[in-house]
Amino acid sequence: MASFPAALAALLVATCAVAAAATTFDVGDGHGWQTGVDYTDWTSDKTFAVGDTLVFNYTSKSHTVTEVNKSGYDACSGGNSLSNDDSGATAITLTTAGVHYFICDIPGHCASGMKLAVTVTVAGGSATGGSTIPAGAAGGSLVPAMSGLVAAVAGALIILLALF
Ligand SMILES: *[C@@H]1O[C@H](CO)[C@@H](O)[C@H](O)[C@H]1NC(C)=O
Ligand SMILES: *[C@@H]1O[C@H](CO)[C@@H](O)[C@H](O)[C@H]1NC(C)=O
Ligand SMILES: [Cu+2]
Secondary structure, three states: OOOHHHHHHHHHHHHHHHHOOOOEEEOOHHHOOOOOOOHHHHHOOOOEEOOOEEEEEOOOOOOOEEEEOHHHHHHOOOOOOOEEEOOOEEEEEOOOOEEEEEEOOOOOOOOOOOEEEEEEEOOOOOOOOOOOOOHHHHHHHHHHHHHHHHHHHHHHHHHHHHHO
């Protein structure tokens, strides 16, 4: 008969398999956050999920990481920012699905390439990389993630029953 700790470990492994997929992205990789980098190109081979973190690396005060809406992104305007930081090491955890927009608010820098748009999908959801999820539709996309969790917990319980 299996020991209780072994069964508990099986439960933890099955549950964490669903929850532990968060990724940390270094924006621009080796280039960091600066002018002259094509951030659209940088995002093109990546997918971003709720829970992932963006780390912007730059010289403090030389740039800003300013989250704006689409209008601000298109116009390179930080006037109605959702958040703003110039610490030099800005970490943004993506907490909602949809498109998130970031610009540098130093005059001229956004026009010189410092603009980043990331499409964030619900972790474990079925949305594909190229699609755009309107912020208002996030609730519906939670269903696949929740059913995945329910399946994992059910699976763990079956393992527990088999062991005892
Ligand atoms: C941040 O950028 C500086 C200068 O560009 C570089 O020396 C450093 O390694 C970078 N740090 C990280 C964590 O990428
Ligand atoms: C962005 O924010 C501004 C100011 O709050 C607002 O006027 C504008 O309609 C917003 N644009 C979008 C696309 O949400
Ligand atoms: Cu800048």
